[in-house]
Amino acid sequence: xxxxxxxxxxxxxxxxxxxxxxxxxxxxxxxxxxxxxxxxxxxxxxxxxxxxxxxxxxxxxxxxxxxxxxxxxxxxxxxxxxxxxxxxxxxxxxxxxxxxxxxxxxxxxxxxxxxxxxxxxxxxxxxxxxxxxxxxxxxxxxxxxxxxxxxxxxxxxxxxxxxxxxxxxxxxxxxxxxxxxxxxxxxxxxxxxxxxxxxxxxxxxxxxxxxxxxxxxxxxxxxxxxxxxxxxxxxxxxxxxxxxxxxxxxxxxxxxxxxxxxxxxxxxxxxxxxxxxxxxxxxxxxxxxxxxxxxxxxxxxxxxxxxxxxxxxxxxxxxxxxxxxxxxxxxxxxxxxxxxxxxxxxxxxxxxxxxxxxxxxxxxxxxxxxxxxxxxx
Numbered sequence: 001x002x003x004x005x006x007x008x009x010x011x012x013x014x015x016x017x018x019x020x021x022x023x024x025x026x027x028x029x030x031x032x033x034x035x036x037x038x039x040x041x042x043x044x045x046x047x048x049x050x051x052x053x054x055x056x057x058x059x060x061x062x063x064x065x066x067x068x069x070x071x072x073x074x075x076x077x078x079x080x081x082x083x084x085x086x087x088x089x090x091x092x093x094x095x096x097x098x099x100x101x102x103x104x105x106x107x108x109x110x111x112x113x114x115x116x117x118x119x120x121x122x123x124x125x126x127x128x129x130x131x132x133x134x135x136x137x138x139x140x141x142x143x144x145x146x147x148x149x150x151x152x153x154x155x156x157x158x159x160x161x162x163x164x165x166x167x168x169x170x171x172x173x174x175x176x177x178x179x180x181x182x183x184x185x186x187x188x189x190x191x192x193x194x195x196x197x198x199x200x201x202x203x204x205x206x207x208x209x210x211x212x213x214x215x216x217x218x219x220x221x222x223x224x225x226x227x228x229x230x231x232x233x234x235x236x237x238x239x240x241x242x243x244x245x246x247x248x249x250x251x252x253x254x255x256x257x258x259x260x261x262x263x264x265x266x267x268x269x270x271x272x273x274x275x276x277x278x279x280x281x282x283x284x285x286x287x288x289x290x291x292x293x294x295x296x297x298x299x300x301x302x303x304x305x306x307x308x309x310x311x312x313x314x315x316x317x318x319x320x321x322x323x324x325x326x327x328x329x330x331x332x333x334x335x336x337x338x339x340x341x342x343x344x345x346x347x348x349x350x351x352x353x354x355x356x357x358x359x360x361x362x363x364x365x366x367x368x369x370x371x372x373x374x375x376x377x
Contacts, residue, residue: 080233085114087265091258098247098255112270113159119272120159136272143275150277153298186227188235189264193227203239215251219243236262280304280373284351288371289323291316302374308358308367316358316367317343324354351376 088111095105112121119138126132134145140155179202183195200222204213216222220243227236239259246255280299281287293310308316317338324347325331335346345356355372 080231082267084116084267085112085265085270086263087112087268087270088261088263090261093258093260094247094255096242096246096253096255098250098253099257112272114270114272118159121272136275138272138274141274143277145275149301150275151298151300152277152296154296180226183225188227189262191235191266192230193235194230196226196228198224198226215245215248216241218245221256234261234263236260280371281352284349284373284375286324286327286329286349289320289327291319293366294369297368303370303372305368305370307361307364308369309365311367313340313343313358313360313367314338316369317345320345320356320358320369329354 089108090111091106091108093106094102099105108125110123110125112119114120117139120136122135124133136143137155137159142153142155144151144153180196180198183197186193186195200219203222203224204216219241222241223239225236225238225240226234229235237260240256241258242254242256244254245251246257247253277299278301279287280302288304288306290306291308291311294306294308297305297307299305311319321331327349329347329349332346332348335344337344342357342359345358347354347356353374353376355374357370357372359368360366361368
């Protein structure tokens, strides 16, 4: 699957996520609402999201018909007043000659969201560990896992519950409802919904530009199915494309692509916890010296970076020389360099070698200090 195609389908999904229809009254808390669990920063490995398979779509309970009235666009699911937590799932599946050379025919992303304290977690699963990743943000601290390693970093702001998946304004799709076909009432993920179908002309309007739309005009199948909760938020959306040209880089080959987006576990007790990330110097007999104006920017196995304020480059060099040598490490002068614009320092300990690179940030006036720890064999 091309990166462009994934982007197109993802943008389509995000667009429809922004669309909700008003029901004429204020949304109320559903019966049996369970309070959302609080996010915690306890240092423990995160549990995997509770697997909840998508609900099979039952046969419609009403005959197919045009909508009796055009739904009015309001806000997305995260704006529902009583919502405190939820999960989402998005999958992209491919098949056919156009995708024969792919390693994987399925890509899945699962998201978890907690409103207070603000926390979010995404898991993207591909064919191999190299194609998979996990991201957690709790407050202004975030962690990304690629392969078997976690990288920790600091963010300027906490995740905004009200802005998850908000890219387009809801009114951009208002006109699309006029061409939708009302399939009927269906229960999806335990939620009562109305199923609407958008045909090929409406589907094509979701494309990014005229050139992109022209590429998909000859598809055999191009439709979007939306399952709208009675309270007015999108529960599920399925995008289906099939025929020659579905993969734009191989216009003469036929293929099929299906993208599914859904929300579930509304107000379930979701706990998002920080992963266990060991200190980069754990067990080595020393720590990274931290001046008063230092703030950790990110860290991963064997590497850590700080932003340092209130110090000149020369002052930082002397601080780290003293800080490491006071802990018993030897300063390797022949491997160290200091100029007016940067400094590289090297220290040798009993169990590891430490390389330090310090450079000024011209935009902020602070220093960036990056430490690489190489354990002795």
